[in-house]
Amino acid sequence: MQVVEAHVRRAVRWGGIPCGEVEVTTDEAGAPVVLAFFSLSKDNDFDLQAIVRNDADTETDWFDNNMHQAFQDMTVDVFQNVNMKTDWGARESFKEQVLSSGKVREELKRLLEKAD
Structure with a gap:
């Protein structure tokens, strides 16, 4: 999966961890747009916590409701090799x-430092 474009959307909590939600446009036909969740890491960079695909139709689910099953965590599937390991x-x-991509790193740092 190659990244075409990415931009920071907002600060959220993923599994109880403060994260920045990044909308990512990819070259993957099965997941052209995904959400990637990043947290601050101890080495002054970021940890990728999860990648989520939204299967909801934006015509009927325009309010971005992430409380239903349209959002699927695909982190393990995307990075699993033939030996079923990451x-x-x-x-x-x-x-x-x-x-x-763009200013994602700078925007995440600013957003997550405020969330701490």
Whole structure:
């Protein structure tokens, strides 16, 4: 999955952790737009917590309700190799593509430092 474009949407909590929600446009036909959740890491960078696909039709679900089953966590599926283990190289590559897109890294830092 290659990143085409990314932008920071808002601060949220993912699994109780303060995260920045980033909308990512990809070249993946099955998931052209995903949400990636990033938290601050101890090494002054960011940890990718999850990637979520929204299968809701925006015509009928225009209010962005993330309380229903249209949002599917696809983190494990995206980065799983043939041995059913995490492909850490692919995961890190995706993370860096998102963080390097536009001003995502700077905006996440500003957003999450305020959330602490």
